[in-house]
Amino acid sequence: MTPSNGEIMTFDITEKIKEHYSLNANDVLKAEAKGSNVLILWKVNPRQALNGRRYAYQIEYRWLSRDITCQADIDNQNFVCVKGQDFSLCSLKEIKEYKNKSLFDMFHLF
Numbered sequence: 207m208t209p210s211n212g213e214i215m216t217f218d219i220t221e222k223i224k225e226h227y228s229l230n231a232n233d234v235l236k237a238e239a240k241g242s243n244v245l246i247l248w249k250v251n252p253r254q255a256l257n258g259r260r261y262a263y264q265i266e267y268r269w270l271s272r273d274i275t276c277q278a279d280i281d282n283q284n285f286v287c288v289k290g291q292d293f294s295l296c297s298l299k300e301i302k303e304y305k306n307k308s309l310f311d312m313f314h315l316f
Contacts, residue, residue, distance in 0.1 A: 214241045216308050219280055226286065235263075235301075237285075238309045239274040243267070244285050245309040247301060261295035267315060 217239045223246055224231040230248075237246040246266040254260050268291045272284040303312060 215275070216240045216310055217274055217277075217280060219244070219274075219285055222280055222283070222285065226283065236304050236309060239280070239285055240310050241275070242270040242273045243310075243315070244270060244274075245313065245315070247296075247304055247309060250295075253295070255295050259297070261297055263296040263298065263301050265294050265296050265301075265309070265313060267292045267294075 218237070219239050220234060220237045223237040224234050227234065233249045235247040235249055237244065244267070246268070248264045248266060250262060250264045252260050252262045268285070268288045270284060271287045271289045272279070274280060274284050301312070
């Protein structure tokens with residue numbers, strides 16, 4: 207469903223992702239879907255990047271073969287119809303507002 211202003215809706219799919227990845231459920235901080243795009247914020251074991259900095263968070267970007275436009279699409283697990291994915295390490299400073307902002311607004315991937 208698209209709102210009357212034409213903007214694509216963002217859905218919080220955190221609980222569905224946690225259910226799907228039950229072994230790593232506590233590591234999922236937030237997950238959102240918007241159209242055929244999904245962003246998942248993970249807590250990961252601290253690791254050092256090539257730039258020498260240590261990071262304890264990771265943002266996963268998935269592009270899907272199917273859009274998520276309503277709750278039924280989430281219930282049908284369209285979020286696992288992954289065509290491709292990319293990962294980026296994040297610092298606490300970069301994600302500090304994740305509880306109050308959309309991941310799509312925070313990371314400006316599109």
